[in-house]
């Protein structure tokens with residue numbers, strides 16, 4: 001079957017058909033996905049009814065796995081293999097999380113625009129999300145193109161932000177929703193890391209805004225001024241023309257490049273319906289900025 005890539009919007013997102021993710025990929029198939037990602041930043045592969053093992057094998061084609069993606073969940077509470085981020089509303093026994101459940105509270109942070117693992121020194125490259133049980137009302141995942149957003153800035157703003165660095169931490173993003181219940185060892189693990197605000201994609205060569213709700217300040221700026229400016233940039237970068245909204249069909253496999261996009265999940269009735277999506281993630285090439293020595 002020939003590989004076909006069909007754009008979903010003018011800037012971001014395309015549908016890819018002609019690859020069966022359950023089979024080992026050929027070099028040509030890996031190349032087709034990588035070049036599609038370079039161009040569209042988000043690829044949707046419909047009809048991929050895969051197991052966890054098949055998802056892991058597929059993911060390894062695109063770089064080293066990011067371990068410990070469930071940053072705020074203890075290992076004894078995990079429902080899935082620790083290589084997966086559990087994007088569901090289920091506990092380890094398959095029951096829906098209660099309204100005041102701590103994991104549910106933390107997961108509500110995914111409703112804010114972010115780039116996966118931007119709170120790590122080496123942030124994420126690809127996120128690969130498999131729709132095992134999807135919702136029919138709500139629960140869309142939205143993606144915003146940070147390359148198109150950068151390109152659309154005026155020259156003065158581009159010059160002003162070129163060398164800025166931001167501090168990212170889960171404490172900042174969760175804190176925006178008023179979630180501040182972190183254990184002392186979690187606070188140590190969530191120590192802010194620095195990233196460039198403008199990054200250059202290692203393969204496409206395109207510049208993009210490295211924005212995320214994990215940002216808590218701009219290095220060297222007063223915090224209120226920094227956060228007001230970050231809000232302006234977020235508003236600019238998430239205008240409808242830069243956004244693709246994905247409505248899930250069961251067995252969709254969606255891949256996005258965290259080096260060129262932000263994403264968020266939309267609200268759904270998680271107390272009454274089940275949504276089971278499973279994410280694997282590959283690590284990026286390295287830090288985007290020098291870290292302060294502790």
Ligand SMILES: [Fe+2]
Nearest residue numbers: 110114115116
């Ligand atoms: Fe995410």
